[in-house]
Amino acid sequence: MVTTLNPGSAKVGSQVGRSVPRLEGRDKVTGRAEYTHTMQVPGMVHAKLFRSTVAHGKIKSIDTSAAKKLPGVLHVVTVDDVMKVLASPYYGPAFHDQPILAHEKVRFVGEPVAAVIATDPHIADQAVQLITAEYEELPAVYDEVDALTSKVYVHDVLKPAGTFADLKHLKNAKDTNLALDYRLRRGDFDKVYAAAEHKFEHEFKTQKVLHLSFEPFACIADYKDTHVTLYDSSQGPSFVRTEIARLLGWPENKVRIKVPYLGSGYGSKLYIKLEALALALSMIARKPVKVAYTFEEMFYQITRHPSTFRIKSGVDKDGRIVARKCEVYWNGGAYADIGPRVTQKSGLTAAGPYDIDNVWIDSYALYTNVTPAGALRGFGVPQLVWAYEGHTDMMARALKMDPVEFRRKNIAREGRPHATGQMLKDSPVEPVMDKVLERMNWSQPFDKGSGTVKRGRGFAIANKAVISPTTSVAIVNVSADGSATLYCGTVDMGQGSDTAMAQMVGEVLNIPAESVRVTPRDTDVTPYDMGTLGSRSLFHMGHAVKRAAEDARDKLKALAKEVGEPEGSNIPIAELFQKRYGMQAGNVIGSGIYKPDYTPPAPGTGQSPNVTPFWMVAGAGAEVEVDTETGHVKITKLINVVDCGKAINPKSVETQISGAALMHLGFTMFEKMHIDGGQVTNASLADYKIPGFHDVPTVMENIYVEHDQSNGPFGAKGVGEVATFCVGPAIANAIDDAVGVRLMEMPLNAEAVYRALRIKQGKPLEDE
Amino acid sequence: MIPFDLAEPTSLAAAVKLLDPDDATIRPIAGGTALMLMMKAGVFRPEKLISLRKIESKYSGVSVGADGLRIGAMTTLSALERSADVRKNAPVITRTLLTLSNIRVRNVATVGGALAHGDPHMDLPPVLMALGATLTVIGPKGERKLAVEDLFAGYYETVLEKNELIAEVHVPAQGTKKASYFKVTTGSADDWPALGVAAVIEGDGKAIKSARIVASAATDKATRLKSAEAVLNGKTVDDKLLREAGEAALQDCEFIADVRGSVPYKRELMKVYVRRAIREALGGGTH
Numbered sequence A: 001m002v003t004t005l006n007p008g009s010a011k012v013g014s015q016v017g018r019s020v021p022r023l024e025g026r027d028k029v030t031g032r033a034e035y036t037h038t039m040q041v042p043g044m045v046h047a048k049l050f051r052s053t054v055a056h057g058k059i060k061s062i063d064t065s066a067a068k069k070l071p072g073v074l075h076v077v078t079v080d081d082v083m084k085v086l087a088s089p090y091y092g093p094a095f096h097d098q099p100i101l102a103h104e105k106v107r108f109v110g111e112p113v114a115a116v117i118a119t120d121p122h123i124a125d126q127a128v129q130l131i132t133a134e135y136e137e138l139p140a141v142y143d144e145v146d147a148l149t150s151k152v153y154v155h156d157v158l159k160p161a162g163t164f165a166d167l168k169h170l171k172n173a174k175d176t177n178l179a180l181d182y183r184l185r186r187g188d189f190d191k192v193y194a195a196a197e198h199k200f201e202h203e204f205k206t207q208k209v210l211h212l213s214f215e216p217f218a219c220i221a222d223y224k225d226t227h228v229t230l231y232d233s234s235q236g237p238s239f240v241r242t243e244i245a246r247l248l249g250w251p252e253n254k255v256r257i258k259v260p261y262l263g264s265g266y267g268s269k270l271y272i273k274l275e276a277l278a279l280a281l282s283m284i285a286r287k288p289v290k291v292a293y294t295f296e297e298m299f300y301q302i303t304r305h306p307s308t309f310r311i312k313s314g315v316d317k318d319g320r321i322v323a324r325k326c327e328v329y330w331n332g333g334a335y336a337d338i339g340p341r342v343t344q345k346s347g348l349t350a351a352g353p354y355d356i357d358n359v360w361i362d363s364y365a366l367y368t369n370v371t372p373a374g375a376l377r378g379f380g381v382p383q384l385v386w387a388y389e390g391h392t393d394m395m396a397r398a399l400k401m402d403p404v405e406f407r408r409k410n411i412a413r414e415g416r417p418h419a420t421g422q423m424l425k426d427s428p429v430e431p432v433m434d435k436v437l438e439r440m441n442w443s444q445p446f447d448k449g450s451g452t453v454k455r456g457r458g459f460a461i462a463n464k465a466v467i468s469p470t471t472s473v474a475i476v477n478v479s480a481d482g483s484a485t486l487y488c489g490t491v492d493m494g495q496g497s498d499t500a501m502a503q504m505v506g507e508v509l510n511i512p513a514e515s516v517r518v519t520p521r522d523t524d525v526t527p528y529d530m531g532t533l534g535s536r537s538l539f540h541m542g543h544a545v546k547r548a549a550e551d552a553r554d555k556l557k558a559l560a561k562e563v564g565e566p567e568g569s570n571i572p573i574a575e576l577f578q579k580r581y582g583m584q585a586g587n588v589i590g591s592g593i594y595k596p597d598y599t600p601p602a603p604g605t606g607q608s609p610n611v612t613p614f615w616m617v618a619g620a621g622a623e624v625e626v627d628t629e630t631g632h633v634k635i636t637k638l639i640n641v642v643d644c645g646k647a648i649n650p651k652s653v654e655t656q657i658s659g660a661a662l663m664h665l666g667f668t669m670f671e672k673m674h675i676d677g678g679q680v681t682n683a684s685l686a687d688y689k690i691p692g693f694h695d696v697p698t699v700m701e702n703i704y705v706e707h708d709q710s711n712g713p714f715g716a717k718g719v720g721e722v723a724t725f726c727v728g729p730a731i732a733n734a735i736d737d738a739v740g741v742r743l744m745e746m747p748l749n750a751e752a753v754y755r756a757l758r759i760k761q762g763k764p765l766e767d768e
Numbered sequence B: 001m002i003p004f005d006l007a008e009p010t011s012l013a014a015a016v017k018l019l020d021p022d023d024a025t026i027r028p029i030a031g032g033t034a035l036m037l038m039m040k041a042g043v044f045r046p047e048k049l050i051s052l053r054k055i056e057s058k059y060s061g062v063s064v065g066a067d068g069l070r071i072g073a074m075t076t077l078s079a080l081e082r083s084a085d086v087r088k089n090a091p092v093i094t095r096t097l098l099t100l101s102n103i104r105v106r107n108v109a110t111v112g113g114a115l116a117h118g119d120p121h122m123d124l125p126p127v128l129m130a131l132g133a134t135l136t137v138i139g140p141k142g143e144r145k146l147a148v149e150d151l152f153a154g155y156y157e158t159v160l161e162k163n164e165l166i167a168e169v170h171v172p173a174q175g176t177k178k179a180s181y182f183k184v185t186t187g188s189a190d191d192w193p194a195l196g197v198a199a200v201i202e203g204d205g206k207a208i209k210s211a212r213i214v215a216s217a218a219t220d221k222a223t224r225l226k227s228a229e230a231v232l233n234g235k236t237v238d239d240k241l242l243r244e245a246g247e248a249a250l251q252d253c254e255f256i257a258d259v260r261g262s263v264p265y266k267r268e269l270m271k272v273y274v275r276r277a278i279r280e281a282l283g284g285g286t287h
């Protein structure tokens, strides 16, 4: 292919908006793509972990003697050994609260207490089983609401990392489990609620579920005295580099993070997970050390936040919501991870996509003695929508108002202020809702079923603010033959970002996306990116990539001018380099940086004219059949609608919608980590089930509306999470419509529905 | 998982010789789908596994005769699913297999493994029990016959000696009997069942001559519901009788609670699905 400077025949818009097949698809389906979990590094040895069997306790002793004797075992490591190489073994994005291996105390069942390094993973495994530990058990706290007032404290002293301004006041805090108390105040909730015609108050809960990415956690650290390389299944190599450099007290340029493709992440592989441990083990072994989890171990790394949401609304006589109070408790587990950010960034949208003048939000991040919780596809928003869209339906029902009309009356429209005070722009909530209703044939009569099978339908709407402010940097390198290479830190973990980014480069440079090379992530080469999270990449990195490509294009034009080409010349790029450098030589390097404008929320009130550069908007509708004899719910129709701005790759948008919706269908209907006395009793894929093909609803539609995002690259915005928001409440609302029972807690499994039916009949089923 | 020895004998008799009645760390392995889960979880650590994959090929197929179906113990579940003989002579087995786990498991898991594991959550045992199937078991002293009904001794327990192997399953000809099986899941659709109910009924219209009803998964082992059968035998089915049968079934069962449901809930499921299984067998299902 000859790449030219101004191809006359190419039409603008030929790359963006095209369903380009995944650039890496062929490598993946033929088993050629590289993943950390299966990667080998010369000289590599393997580590396996010995984990706590108690939820909260002081470590009295650890006996590693038998493990050390096993042939093939190189080292058995406890935190004392770690502290000889890293004096302060604590890490974390919000708090430096997590020890590389348990230090003095254990805080959840499954916490790593010791590590075995061996020549073979099976030997390491066998040695782990020879380790024993004695603990002095302490009382534990598991529930997020209890944690706020409990006298059991998970941490003796809080240690904020210093990165986030709103955590500074927690430095050295004692006798508390509160890792952040976020507040938003707008108007006067107390006064207006007291005077409201109708008052509603409900409590909703969500359970503990986890990401279960197809590639379990894996990291290989190769420590040398002068530099360190980590091969890492990470969604955020830039953050890993910063944190590893901090732990070592080194400059960042001595730390290299290489990230191949990821077998998905969903937020689990953000910030820092196995990296600090792998680093310490490699420093001790003085060899490359691989830590790679089994599926069973995934239950002890990171999960989604269970939550309790107490929501109150005052409604006037015309059905307008005039006041709303939201109290949200986030069960963060033993270490904060990014929980405080979930607490704040989703907390600010807790009142929903509604136009309410008097809003009060308290959002609490809480430590408890269970596996830590962090970001999971939606950053807390699905838990919020679960509550406020159930609440909305319950109010409409109680007021004998149509749920559509009730929402129409209360939706916050363009130009109206959000609860944060920011004016809503590019937030097409009503068009998305209308699309859901159209695809549901909402205005048509609906068959409510007969006999023991009752039918119902429900819907939900939601919005989310993208996390801000965050920065992305990209480089586009045009080689002397005219081919283009993109360097960007966005991690393609299956969402198709490499393809979309290549499409943006192709669009600017007028070349096919398929011809653009996207380099694998490597912090020695790829520039900074805040992380592949929160649906931010297509927008933020998209801007940076577009700017980098434009910069390269402008430099090529300048080069053309320099070598005497007339304005508008369509000279092949290769000839341009030839003319300038006398041979096939040289590069043109374009770079781009993007960081959106942002105004920090006012402390105490959370008010800001600019908390987010864009809003995500979602709607879903569900039709169900409920078997009233067993409580089984069959989802006969699921309509998912999102606003994507402009679809850069329509097929990718569609698969992001279907993937997100099905993932949340599992969380909604049956997924649950069963925890008994702090012990996960179903920590394997045999007993923790995720949806399979037979769980896909009979009819499932995945639809986007294109509402140009005025400040987005090519009018686009992110869609990785948005279809997760409404699935749960839409189904719960449909169940209520079918059989008149309201479930306040997920999952909506058959037994939960059956028990609710029995309560309604006045014949509750006994507990055990 | 830690390393172990693997033997691959080429005959069933040779396999029997490699087993040790007193050593639980030596075990036969067929498809490995159940055993590997136990090994990964660390609950079973073999010294030596005796693979049955290379034994005589006659143990990995289905044949049909006047007295019924013969199914070799090494027949994979997917071979069973696709067998025209099975579909014709015992279509309830074919229907059961369609929702038994997933195609990846069915491609390697075997009939012998599904029975010998003694896991009450498996779908095939209650169906084979209701069909009145028997086993040919081979041990050091030769062959013996055993009804599938008598195989299970308890939760993950069978009456097989450690050096006995299942060679073959025999499903008797079903004549005019009709059959049904309900797999009731409470997690994902391809989860192990929370309850399985199989019914095989000899009757005329709504009149039941004899019924064999078996429940599993909710119970500690696949269990024949003899009290429910007694309610039904010789009667004409109506809603009241079905309810009585459902209630009677509870007497026969030792229920277990797990992540798939509490005991009170499984009792309710049992009552409903005993009814549904009988109705299904009488109404639509053919054996």
Ligand SMILES: Cc1cc2nc3c(=O)[nH]c(=O)nc-3n(C[C@H](O)[C@H](O)[C@H](O)COP(=O)(O)OP(=O)(O)OC[C@H]3O[C@@H](n4cnc5c(N)ncnc54)[C@H](O)[C@@H]3O)c2cc1C
Pocket (backbone or CB within 6 Å): B027, B028, B029, B030, B031, B032, B033, B034, B035, B036, B037, B052, B073, B074, B099, B100, B101, B102, B105, B108, B109, B110, B111, B112, B113, B114, B115, B116, B117, B121, B122, B123, B124, B164, B165, B166, B167, B190, B191, B192, B193
């Ligand atoms: C993900 C998953 C989902 C599943 N879901 C279901 C489901 O929904 N329904 C269901 O019914 N099953 C389900 N199963 C279980 C599956 O049916 C069993 O694992 C399988 O039938 C066992 O057969 P196998 O050949 O793999 O046995 P193996 O694992 O090889 O052996 C199982 C046991 O039987 C013994 N054994 C094997 N063959 C013989 C023999 N000929 N004689 C004596 N002893 C023998 C072994 O020593 C071992 O103790 C599932 C399994 C998996 C992995």
